Amino acid sequence: MWWSLLGVVLAFSACQHEAPLSPVDDTLLGGNGNGGGGGSEEPEEVVTCSPTTVWFQQQIQPLLISNCTMGNGCHSSATDDNDEIDLTSYQALMNSGIVQDGDLWEAINDDDVEDRMPQSPQAPLTQEQIDLIGLWIQQGAQNNSCEPTACDTVNVTYSGTIRPVIQSRCQGCHSGATPQGGLDFSSWSVLNAVANDGRLAASIQHVAGVPAMPPSGSRLSDCRIEQFLIWIDAGAPNN
Numbered sequence: 314m315w316w317s318l319l320g321v322v323l324a325f326s327a328c329q330h331e332a333p334l335s336p337v338d339d340t341l342l343g344g345n346g347n348g349g350g351g352g353s354e355e356p357e358e359v360v361t362c363s364p365t366t367v368w369f370q371q372q373i374q375p376l377l378i379s380n381c382t383m384g385n386g387c388h389s390s391a392t393d394d395n396d397e398i399d400l401t402s403y404q405a406l407m408n409s410g411i412v413q414d415g416d417l418w419e420a421i422n423d424d425d426v427e428d429r430m431p432q433s434p435q436a437p438l439t440q441e442q443i444d445l446i447g448l449w450i451q452q453g454a455q456n457n458s459c460e461p462t463a464c465d466t467v468n469v470t471y472s473g474t475i476r477p478v479i480q481s482r483c484q485g486c487h488s489g490a491t492p493q494g495g496l497d498f499s500s501w502s503v504l505n506a507v508a509n510d511g512r513l514a515a516s517i518q519h520v521a522g523v524p525a526m527p528p529s530g531s532r533l534s535d536c537r538i539e540q541f542l543i544w545i546d547a548g549a550p551n552n
C-alpha cells in the first residue's frame with residue numbers, strides 16, 4: 314500500500330538525512346523536511362540530534378569558517394589566490410567540486426606540511442576535526458541541519474558547555490601564532506577576561522558597534538547564547 318511506504322519514508326527522514334550524495338537537502342529549503350505532508354496532527358516534538366550523524370550546518374560549516382576563511386588569500390571568496398575555492402557556504406563549497414573529487418580530503422591530510430590545509434600560521438586541524446569531516450563526506454556530504462530543541466540551562470560549565478563551542482566556532486581564528494584580535498581562546502584566562510569586560514557577551518549577541526562574532530556564517534543559536542550569558546553572569550568560572 315502506498316501509505317505504508319510513506320510511513321517508511323517519514324520514519325527515515327525524521328531529523329536525519331543519509332541519502333547517498335544528493336547535494337541539496339530539502340529540509341533547508343522547506344523547513345521541517347516532511348515535504349509538506351504529514352506531521353500536522355503530531356504533538357510538538359522534542360528534537361534531539363542523532364550523535365551518529367554529522368550535521369553540516371552545526372559542525373562542518375563552523376569548522377570551515379573558523380579555520381579556513383580568515384585573512385587575505387583565504388577561502389572567503391573565490392579568487393585566483395586561493396584556487397577559486399570559497400568555503401563560506403554549502404553551495405560555494407559544492408560548486409568548487411573539492412568535496413566530490415577528493416581534493417578537500419587530500420588537502421587536510423597532506424603528508425607535506427607545506428601543502429597541508431589550513432596553512433601556517435593557522436593551526437592545523439585536530440585529528441578529531443579531520444575525522445569529523447571524513448565522516449561527513451562518508452555520510453554523503455549533505456547540507457543537513459539539526460538544532461536540538463531542549464536547551465540545558467542548568468548544567469552550564471566551561472568544560473562541558475562553553476569550551477566545545479569555542480573550539481568549533483571560534484578557535485580557528487582565535488588561536489595559533491597570530492590569533493585574531495590578539496585574543497587566543499585556547500586558554501581559559503583570555504576568554505575569562507573578555508567575559509568579564511563585557512566584550513564576549515556583546516560580540517556573540519551582535520550588539521551594534523561591537524565586532525559581531527563569529528564574523529561570518531551563522532550566529533550562535535539562541536540556546537548557545539543563553540548558555541554563554543549564564544556562564545558569564547556566574548563570573549565565567551573555569552569549571
Ligand code: HEC
Binds near residue numbers: 383482484516524
Ligand atoms: C573568521 C574568524 C573569526 C571567528 C570564527 C571568530 N572571530 Fe572573534 N574576532 C575575529 C577578528 C578579526 C577580531 C577583531 C575584530 C576587530 O577588532 O574589529 C575578533 C575579535 C573578537 C572579540 C573582541 C571584540 C571587541 O569588542 O574587541 C571577541 C570577544 C571575539 N572575537 C569573540 C569571538 C567568539 C566568542 C567567537 C566564536 C563564537 C569568535 N570570536 C569567532 C575573528 C574571528
